[in-house]
Amino acid sequence: MSVYTSVSDDEMRSFLRDYHLGRFIGLQGIAQGITNSNYFVTTTQGRYVLTVFEAMTQAELPYFLDLTQHLSANGVACPAPIARIDGRLDGTLVGKPACLVTCLSGGDTSSPSALQCFNTGAMLAKMHLASTSFPLTMNNPRYTSWWHEASSRLSPFLDAEDERLLQAEIAFFDKNERTDLPAGIIHADLFRDNVLLNGEQVAGFIDFYYACNGNFMYDLAIAVNDWARRADNHLDHNLQQAFMRGYESIRPLTAAERDYFPIAQRAACIRFWVSRLLDYHFPQVGEITFIKDPNVFRDLLLNLST
Ligand SMILES: Nc1ncnc2c1ncn2[C@@H]1O[C@H](COP(=O)(O)OP(=O)(O)OP(=O)(O)O)[C@@H](O)[C@H]1O
Ligand SMILES: N[C@@H](CCO)C(=O)O
Numbered sequence: 552m553s554v555y556t557s558v559s560d561d562e563m564r565s566f567l568r569d570y571h572l573g574r575f576i577g578l579q580g581i582a583q584g585i586t587n588s589n590y591f592v593t594t595t596q597g598r599y600v601l602t603v604f605e606a607m608t609q610a611e612l613p614y615f616l617d618l619t620q621h622l623s624a625n626g627v628a629c630p631a632p633i634a635r636i637d638g639r640l641d642g643t644l645v646g647k648p649a650c651l652v653t654c655l656s657g658g659d660t661s662s663p664s665a666l667q668c669f670n671t672g673a674m675l676a677k678m679h680l681a682s683t684s685f686p687l688t689m690n691n692p693r694y695t696s697w698w699h700e701a702s703s704r705l706s707p708f709l710d711a712e713d714e715r716l717l718q719a720e721i722a723f724f725d726k727n728e729r730t731d732l733p734a735g736i737i738h739a740d741l742f743r744d745n746v747l748l749n750g751e752q753v754a755g756f757i758d759f760y761y762a763c764n765g766n767f768m769y770d771l772a773i774a775v776n777d778w779a780r781r782a783d784n785h786l787d788h789n790l791q792q793a794f795m796r797g798y799e800s801i802r803p804l805t806a807a808e809r810d811y812f813p814i815a816q817r818a819a820c821i822r823f824w825v826s827r828l829l830d831y832h833f834p835q836v837g838e839i840t841f842i843k844d845p846n847v848f849r850d851l852l853l854n855l856s857t
Contacts, residue, residue, distance in 0.1 A: 601651055741773060824845055
């Protein structure tokens with residue numbers, strides 16, 4: 552259950568006074584989710600999702616809300632933030648940053664069909680195209696310099712084989728990274744649990760809080776590594792192909808991007824192997840998180856080349 556911040560009906564009524572959303576009817580906590588507190592809010596005008604941010608600061612929030620507003624206005628399926636009467640997209644509730652967004656129908660899946668992969672790939676390509684006209688920028692907080700630094704912190708906790716593999720992969724990417732390929736805003740965390748599906752259709756991408764500037768192939772690799780990953784941590788060739796075909800139905804890849812894709816997949820493994828290792832070995836006091844198995848991405852890394 553992840554409703555860490557309790558919001559009373561009276562607090563919600565008072566929050567809603569800043570919006571043109573009619574009268575408050577009810578509030579219902581959403582059980583899924585790890586980082587933030589989420590509620591369905593019903594008013595006389597409809598149903599919305601309230602997020603109360605547990606870790607993000609008020610100053611950090613506008614970038615992400617402006618981004619989802621831009622994307623939804625440009626045909627990308629994602630929740631649109633609701634503007635307050637004064638035009639702001641973010642507010643404060645129970646002393647924490649908060650926002651209201653449109654409520655999407657649908658749910659996530661842990662075992663996607665090929666058509667769901669195709670449609671998610673197509674929507675990711677739409678997002679990449681739409682992002683090129685977004686004016687704000689954000690550095691990727693979890694990229695090469697981050698994993699260099701993190702790998703030093705992790706070194707005492709790793710056995711010799713894992714240490715060697717991690718260092719070798721980091722060095723490989725340092726040599727092979729390309730910065731001249733198409734880039735823009737990337738989601739950077741488009742796992743299966745961050746896409747709501749309505750049957751075979753994409754209802755919307757959620758959780759844009761790692762979105763940043765980056766290489767499109769790296770973003771595609773992050774998504775494919777999760778969407779096509781089988782329980783044995785090998786990639787399902789058909790699901791991978793379906794995802795890539797969907798992507799290319801909207802944004803065809805160049806030969807250089809195609810060549811780079813396997814390198815980006817290895818980098819995407821480093822990213823999530825390292826973040827999960829950090830969560831495991833350095834659990835933050837008071838941080839609300841469930842530790843996910845780091846070895847999934849070590850094993851996927853090993854299996855990518857077999
Ligand atoms: N706009 C939306 N419309 C409908 N349902 C939503 C919407 N946003 C979130 N949800 C529901 O709330 C759940 C939790 O949302 P989310 O995954 O964003 O939680 P979080 O705690 O903010 O992030 P994370 O779980 O990645 O740490 C989702 O699985 C989904 O069921
Ligand atoms: N999608 C990430 C967690 C959120 O960044 C993971 O599965 O490790």
